[in-house]
Amino acid sequence: MDPTLLVLGALALSSAAATVAGCAEDLESDVGSQSNPNSQVQLAPQMGNIHRYFNKAISGEPVSYGLYVTVAGTVAWALMNIGMNVLLALVIGSAIGAFVHGAYAVSAYFGRIVGQSKSFGQPVYLDIVLSHLGPIVGHGFIAVFCMVLAAYLAVTMLGNPFPLPLVSLILGITVGAIGSSTGDVHYGAEREYQKYPFGGGVPVANQGDIDIKAEVGIRNGMDSSYFCSKLGGPLTGLTFGLIIFLDGWRSLVGGILGNALRGDIVIKSIIAIVVGIIIVAVAACLNRLVEVYARKKYGPYTDR
Amino acid sequence: MSHGGGGHAAELYPENQIIALGTLLAILGMYISQFFPQVSMLLGGLLASAATVAGANTTRKVAAYGLGTGVPSIGMLSLGMGIIAAVAGIFLVNALVKHFHVDPIVLYFIPIVGTIIAVILGYVVGRLTVNPIGMKIPIMVESMTKLSLMGALSILGFCSAYAGGFLPEIIIPGAIKNGVMALAFIAAGMAILHPFNACLGPDESHKRTLLLAVACGFLTWFIFAVARLEVISTVVSLVLWALAYREFIKQSLKDACAVYYTPELPKRET
Numbered sequence: 001m002d003p004t005l006l007v008l009g010a011l012a013l014s015s016a017a018a019t020v021a022g023c024a025e026d027l028e029s030d031v032g033s034q035s036n037p038n039s040q041v042q043l044a045p046q047m048g049n050i051h052r053y054f055n056k057a058i059s060g061e062p063v064s065y066g067l068y069v070t071v072a073g074t075v076a077w078a079l080m081n082i083g084m085n086v087l088l089a090l091v092i093g094s095a096i097g098a099f100v101h102g103a104y105a106v107s108a109y110f111g112r113i114v115g116q117s118k119s120f121g122q123p124v125y126l127d128i129v130l131s132h133l134g135p136i137v138g139h140g141f142i143a144v145f146c147m148v149l150a151a152y153l154a155v156t157m158l159g160n161p162f163p164l165p166l167v168s169l170i171l172g173i174t175v176g177a178i179g180s181s182t183g184d185v186h187y188g189a190e191r192e193y194q195k196y197p198f199g200g201g202v203p204v205a206n207q208g209d210i211d212i213k214a215e216v217g218i219r220n221g222m223d224s225s226y227f228c229s230k231l232g233g234p235l236t237g238l239t240f241g242l243i244i245f246l247d248g249w250r251s252l253v254g255g256i257l258g259n260a261l262r263g264d265i266v267i268k269s270i271i272a273i274v275v276g277i278i279i280v281a282v283a284a285c286l287n288r289l290v291e292v293y294a295r296k297k298y299g300p301y302t303d304r
Numbered sequence: 305m306s307h308g309g310g311g312h313a314a315e316l317y318p319e320n321q322i323i324a325l326g327t328l329l330a331i332l333g334m335y336i337s338q339f340f341p342q343v344s345m346l347l348g349g350l351l352a353s354a355a356t357v358a359g360a361n362t363t364r365k366v367a368a369y370g371l372g373t374g375v376p377s378i379g380m381l382s383l384g385m386g387i388i389a390a391v392a393g394i395f396l397v398n399a400l401v402k403h404f405h406v407d408p409i410v411l412y413f414i415p416i417v418g419t420i421i422a423v424i425l426g427y428v429v430g431r432l433t434v435n436p437i438g439m440k441i442p443i444m445v446e447s448m449t450k451l452s453l454m455g456a457l458s459i460l461g462f463c464s465a466y467a468g469g470f471l472p473e474i475i476i477p478g479a480i481k482n483g484v485m486a487l488a489f490i491a492a493g494m495a496i497l498h499p500f501n502a503c504l505g506p507d508e509s510h511k512r513t514l515l516l517a518v519a520c521g522f523l524t525w526f527i528f529a530v531a532r533l534e535v536i537s538t539v540v541s542l543v544l545w546a547l548a549y550r551e552f553i554k555q556s557l558k559d560a561c562a563v564y565y566t567p568e569l570p571k572r573e574t
Contacts, residue, residue, distance in 0.1 A: 039373065050569050052567060052569075057501060057502055058494075058498060059375075059376035059379070059497055063380065063490070063493070063494065063497075064494070066490045067490045067491060067494050070487050070490050071487065071491065074483075074484060074527075075530055077482075077483075078531050078533055079533070082533065096527070100523065103519075103523055103549065104494070104498060104523075106553075107502055107516055107520075107552065108498070108501075110502075110552070110557075111499075111504075111512065111513075111516060111556070112502060112504075112505065113560070114505075114507065114512070114559050114560050115503050115506070115507050115508050116505040116507055117562075118507045118559070118561045119505075119506045119507055120506075121561055121562075123560065123561060123563060123570055124556070124557065124560040124564070125564050125565075126565050127564070127565050127566060162483065163481070163482050163483030165482070165483035165486045167483075169483075169486040169487075169490055212569075218567050218568075218569060220567075
């Protein structure tokens with residue numbers, strides 16, 4: 001088969017994996033209130049809001065996902081070296097990554113809650129630990145598996161020169177960064193501050209004054225994840241998938257056009273860079289249009 | 305509450321004692337990995353986790369001056385300095401022997417050279433954070449030096465445990481070129497930054513943080529044992545991790561103001 005077609009297929013598969021990984025990663029971080037929204041959950045008891053959120057303070061998402069995906073990638077790489085089936089090795093590696101994730105998640109909840117328990121009267125909810133651990137580890141497993149798959153494809157099919165553990169680290173940090181930057185917007189400012197008007201940001205005076213009541217009963221992390229699974233998670237996945245796809249596509253186009261022009265590696269790279277600049281310019285214009293449209297339609301940014 | 309992050313609670317053991325013990329054990333672990341490669345993961349990995357415990361203890365001390373948002377950055381900075389020192393130690397000695405024809409016996413001083421480079425690098429970075437950057441933390445220089453040292457020792461320790469020695473011809477193909485050093489960077493980094501990052505708060509206690517640090521160290525050891533596909537080390541590290549982790553959970557439940565199993569909010573006394 002034509003090698004360009006194979007590379008295109010691998011690129012499509014790794015982008016699809018990245019899309020699923022981004023979505024799962026964002027929903028997982030919402031269950032546990034990781035990264036940005038976490039500081040508000042942490043502040044809540046000090047503001048008198050006793051809550052039932054899962055406080056999963058395992059550094060930021062980039063660092064923690066860097067760890068899980070690297071663990072999965074290294075174990076899978078070691079298993080492949082002794083001749084194990086690729087898919088099985090990836091699954092076992094991801095399982096080890098998920099175990100590490102669970103161990104860190106539970107210790108973060110106990111540590112953070114007990115760290116301010118006596119001063120502010122925040123109790124430890126064991127049912128929260130038990131009920132939230134499954135979704136956290138499960139979503140984490142999906143995200144880690146997809147990222148290790150993408151890393152494996154990058155090393156074997158897409159010509160990435162680095163070893164699998166290193167590529168896993170880079171891709172893990174990337175998925176965490178996208179999940180944090182794109183996904184947290186939907187959870188942090190919107191969901192935790194639902195009682196305040198939308199679009200006003202979070203003034204310092206309101207910090208820590210998060211919603212502790214849900215549609216029914218007392219709110220927990222699962223309600224947040226349910227809320228974010230409508231828009232926040234899929235959008236995060238789409239963003240990350242597009243990043244992986246467009247970045248790969250750009251160098252692929254450079255290669256194909258460069259071959260057509262009979263150019264060397266420099267010509268190919270220049271074409272790839274120019275295509276990248278065009279993509280960034282188009283994306284910036286689109287972002288601006290969407291922002292203006294959203295402000296006009298929803299924002300309270302009228303004449304004050 | 306002058307220090308939002310806590311961490312100035314009474315110390316169980318003085319910091320310098322833990323640092324000295326961590327340094328000694330980690331260096332001992334590297335020599336065991338070198339001279340007894342059959343047990344490099346079992347003993348070398350165990351002793352390398354002593355460095356992460358000591359690093360986590362120093363993180364607790366220095367990060368207590370912040371609000372808790374900077375703890376992961378401090379951990380990453382520690383490992384950033386550490387990985388530079390570790391790689392520089394290995395390659396510097398290697399170059400001395402290869403290109404300047406120094407006696408090959410100096411190869412056996414790689415852990416010591418790495419330690420010295422880490423201390424110098426940490427001191428320089430600490431001075432830089434105080435002078436041009438202007439961070440007003442009194443123990444900054446001292447803590448940066450210790451963190452750099454612990455980062456370098458944990459990376460060198462786990463890498464030589466994985467590769468089965470620290471000599472350049474063993475560790476460069478066995479842990480650096482194949483990318484396992486990336487795992488040492490992130491896994492040891494998490495073991496150094498996570499204990500205090502998880503336990504901070506006004507009711508933080510040294511005992512809980514240390515217990516979690518020990519558990520995280522064993523977990524890092526477990527990760528390396530699995531990645532090396534070694535059954536005995538995997539089982540031993542998992543058992544030790546479970547013991548430390550259970551102790552941490554027990555202590556947490558004991559220190560909590562209340563433990564609930566049902567969705568109810570506590571009644572307000574006011």
